[in-house]
Amino acid sequence: MPRKTVYTLGILGTLYLLYNFYQIFLVVPVDALQGNIFRIIFIHVPAAFTAFSFYGVAVVASIAFLVTKNFRWDSMAVSAVEVGTMFTLVNLATGSIWGRVEWGIWWAWDARMTSQLMCFLLYLGYLLMRPAIAEPQQRGVMSAVLAIFAAADIPIVFMAIRLHNVRTQHPGPVLETGTLAKVYYGPFFGDYLAFLLLATAMMLVRLHQESSHREIDSLRRELHAI
Amino acid sequence: MSQIDLTNLRFLFFGYSAAWLIMIGFVFLLVSRSRRIDRELRRLKSLVEDKEK
Numbered sequence: 001m002p003r004k005t006v007y008t009l010g011i012l013g014t015l016y017l018l019y020n021f022y023q024i025f026l027v028v029p030v031d032a033l034q035g036n037i038f039r040i041i042f043i044h045v046p047a048a049f050t051a052f053s054f055y056g057v058a059v060v061a062s063i064a065f066l067v068t069k070n071f072r073w074d075s076m077a078v079s080a081v082e083v084g085t086m087f088t089l090v091n092l093a094t095g096s097i098w099g100r101v102e103w104g105i106w107w108a109w110d111a112r113m114t115s116q117l118m119c120f121l122l123y124l125g126y127l128l129m130r131p132a133i134a135e136p137q138q139r140g141v142m143s144a145v146l147a148i149f150a151a152a153d154i155p156i157v158f159m160a161i162r163l164h165n166v167r168t169q170h171p172g173p174v175l176e177t178g179t180l181a182k183v184y185y186g187p188f189f190g191d192y193l194a195f196l197l198l199a200t201a202m203m204l205v206r207l208h209q210e211s212s213h214r215e216i217d218s219l220r221r222e223l224h225a226i
Numbered sequence: 227m228s229q230i231d232l233t234n235l236r237f238l239f240f241g242y243s244a245a246w247l248i249m250i251g252f253v254f255l256l257v258s259r260s261r262r263i264d265r266e267l268r269r270l271k272s273l274v275e276d277k278e279k
Contacts, residue, residue, distance in 0.1 A: 034234075035230065035231060035234040036231065036234040036235050036238050037234040037237055037238050037241075039238055040237075040238055040241040040242070043241065043242065043245045044241075047245070086248060086249070086252045089248055090244075090245045090248050090249065093241075093244040093245065093248065094241045094244060094245055097237055097240050097241040097244065098237075098241065100237060101233065101234060101237045198249070202252065202253070202256060205256050205260065206256065208260075209256075209259060209260055209263055212263045212264070212267055213263065215267060216263070216266055216267055216270060219267070219270040219271065219273075219274055220270065222274055223270065223273055223274055223277065226274070226277045226278070
């Protein structure tokens, strides 16, 4: 594992995140309608963006695995899914807390929230399924198919607040409609970048673990043969 | 400070705490798993070396 790269990405990501927190809590103005709870957007949305970015990596790696049957791609897919699932959980938890204040309820079974929960459960299923399949080739193929299938939920999450005939509790898209003031863009995209740096460091650690796993498997086979 | 402001701040604290807890928990999970894998790898390597002697 490029240990230096992991540490550099981790430290850079953490420092940038702390700088963004300084901006979020001490520099940018409070939202006139929602008050201080609005500041949760700077974690809630960038966490979702990061999760989807890593699910995208998992889809590309899964397709590459199905084409080449090279296990490095399978390792990359599972590493990306694990990190993406963690960020989806951050998104769901912060969204639920935000909803409790704004709507008076912890959860609403509307299109956006339900499809995001589905996304989380599908990728959690992917992670739980893998240890249940002993044969590596079969595990890789089934995981790749599930990763691609689960990604079909991402456009549904995206469109859930954009379709006119879908009623949703969740607010509409804040970036395209310009409802997010420009003054918030710095910490908003800054947190996304900081999360990307941290998530990449985590994924590199997971990749190293997967390659160590393969080494352990080959050593076990070697021991069995001796 | 009004009651609404206090509630807002309390839940904002919960939100950021939840996010940090999840991320730090995940990092701990990664570190402990790495240690376990490294230990197993060292054990298997020494076993193979012993058997080959």
